[in-house]
Amino acid sequence: MTNKALLFLLALSLSACSIFKKGPETPPPTIYSFSEEITKDRLYSDLAVLAHDSLQGRETGTIYEEKAARYLSKRYAEIGLKAVGDDNSYFQHYELTQPAVEQVTYRLADGDEVVDNSTHNAQQIGNFVTLFGGSDTVSGPVVFAGAGMYNEAEGINHFPEDVSGKWLLVMYERSNTNMQYLQRALTSGGAVGTILIVGTDTTDFLQEAKTRQDYFGRGQGLNLKYLQEDDGSTAPAFNRVHPELGARMLGLENLEALAETQSKILEEPASFQAKPLEGQTLYHNPVVNENTVHTKNVVALLEGSDPELKNEVVVLSAHYDHVGVGQPDSTGDNIYNGADDDGSGTVATLHTAQAMAEAKAAGVGPKRSVLFLSVSGEEKGLLGSRYYSDHPIFSIENTVANINIDMIGRVDPEHQNSDSSYVYIIGGKIISSQMDSLTQMANVMGPNLVLSDRYNDLEDPNQFYRRSDHWNFGRLGVPFVFFFNGTHEDYHRPQDHIEKITFEPYLKRTKLVYNLTALLANSPDRPLVDNQEFIEKTQVDPR
Incomplete structure (x- = not known):
């Protein structure tokens, strides 16, 4: 990272710390202070809708996924984000066979x-x-x-x-x-x-x-x-x-x-x-x-304030589909609600958008544009993100980075009896040293989570670095960070209910996402893919 960028981040860190410093005068707001607008109650309100039985597990290509997409578009319209999809809508339609x-x-x-x-x-x-x-x-x-x-x-x-x-x-x-x-x-x-x-x-x-x-x-x-x-x-x-x-x-x-x-x-x-x-x-x-199946991604833009940098975009993504209705469990429940997978990521994306729009309304919005991308078809093979990456609304060359969120609302078995203030980081340093630096800085600014790199390995047998929607950006040379809380006993099971979301760590992870999005949008330099092993891996074994 350049000295210019390091000085920028240092000043930023001091500014962020001043937000929480008690004094006789309230400091003027910055984009980073608006992370405090994200609350547990706000997260719960939207997650309760997406994870409700009435949406029948949001399976790709069903009327229930369609209802979820329309709910998200309604919320993005309420927030005031720009519709950048087909025919000036919030939808990017595509067809499946x-x-x-x-x-x-x-x-x-x-x-x-x-x-x-x-x-x-x-x-x-x-x-x-x-x-x-x-x-x-x-x-x-x-x-x-x-x-x-x-x-x-x-x-x-x-x-x-x-x-x-x-x-x-x-x-x-x-x-x-x-x-x-x-x-x-x-x-x-x-x-x-x-x-x-x-x-x-x-x-x-x-x-x-x-x-x-x-x-x-x-x-x-x-x-x-x-x-x-x-x-x-x-x-x-x-x-x-x-x-x-x-x-x-x-x-x-x-x-x-x-x-x-x-x-x-x-x-x-x-x-x-x-x-x-x-x-x-x-x-x-x-x-x-x-048979032809119709589905859609949900796309909403918060335009940047800088005359030049606004042409570059940071993409914040999460998948809003889940696996629908399946075999009942011992209680007779056969609706796979997907509160964590990936209702949690979708709602975190939504509330990052809302807080950032409030920052913009206060005159301290992002310099670069931010695209909020809710994709469908992830559970069927990363289909929505593949479609977007092959048909980008904003060119891949102008895509600065991708932040992807998939399952950040629960605690995995390893952390059940220990500190739940953690998140798994996948991507970052195995792709871009600058993305890693920005992620660390975003964490220091407030959430102070344990950033675990347990799965952050190109040779990890789980291959999480290529198993969610970030991969369709990474394969094209876009640096990414994937936030993930690990799997749990209700992964792809009917009991992935909102009642099992651990809202305190979920809130912290969402604020980390907000901070990193703001840092990427305002950093004078865009992060570069500089890990040669990753470059060679994507060339030899692309998706």
Whole structure:
């Protein structure tokens, strides 16, 4: 950071401290003093609406998500923010496709011999079950990838060097199969799919096949329509095979031999090498109806006061969708209210906007513009933020930074019996040293939270740095900070209710967000992405 910026921040720190200094005269307000306008009562008022049963969990593409979007637009209009969406509205509309699979026909050939030709639909059960994916017609040769194990340190690799265009036959076992590596083989390696042999229990296979019959004809999964139109690629399939057919594919006589083969592989995993099943080809042919689903991001702008800097924007984002209605819990509750996920982030964004608008009305608003972005489709794969980042209302070149908030209203198990005044920081220093400095400064100005970097690692197995909406800015070179309080027992469960929000730490986290937004909007220098490892990572493994 430049000396100019450091002097600016030092002066700012002293100014912020003076806000709270008692004296005979009240100091004039600054943009930072308006963080005090954010209160627990204000947060509760809006969160009670978004997390109410009447919104039925705000699932993407439903009328209930639409109601949430209209509520947010109404609030932004009341605050006085500028509508910068389509047709001078607060909405950025986009379309999703939702494939509804009617049936899947599987044909397994061994050279010229047809080994299996079966169909799975609402009336029939075949010898394969598609667990997910598989909405495209795909075919290819089969390679046996053992137990799907990969551990470079121990010299274990069950995968072929070249997986492109191939089916990977895997003896799946939860504690041994490396699903992350298998997923990578499908998404970036170019494999057409995987065929899982899950134990030797034929009854279990038939039960899963029967359960899956209920999914035929119902929309499954959502995809951005414009990417489907432009891409031309196919989605890999996760298929489960009947154990007896799996044994036959491996040239084994019975299920006992199948179990023995799996045991031998698990006993000496480092000795196994992938084996092409010569001549075997699987054809996966679904019948699919494509439905179009309409949804929208909510976009509202607080214009900056500086004639030049107002052309640059700080984007403050949170997702307002959740997972809707699902399986009931032990109490019979089947509404996934999403008070924390991500009602908490959405309402924090809303009240940062309100406090900052009040600062502007008092003549001390931000110099840069601030875009308040409430995205949909996060729970379906970061769809709303991907759409915005590919169709930005303000250019990515003029986007100074992204602050993203997802789940800041609860306390995770690690902090249940300790200090709850913490927040996980993801991004910041692993992307931009200047973003880290500004985040630290924002915290010193008032909240004084414990800023934990537990998950702030490009190699963290949870991969939180790319699992929420900030990633769609980061992949384009925009520095970001992601505020997160960690997962809890009600994550994606019906009991994520407003009654379980811990409002004191939630208020502090919201004030931290406000302070950082103001600092980024007023800093003379914009933060730069300066971590070479992050730059290389996004180039090698982009979303």
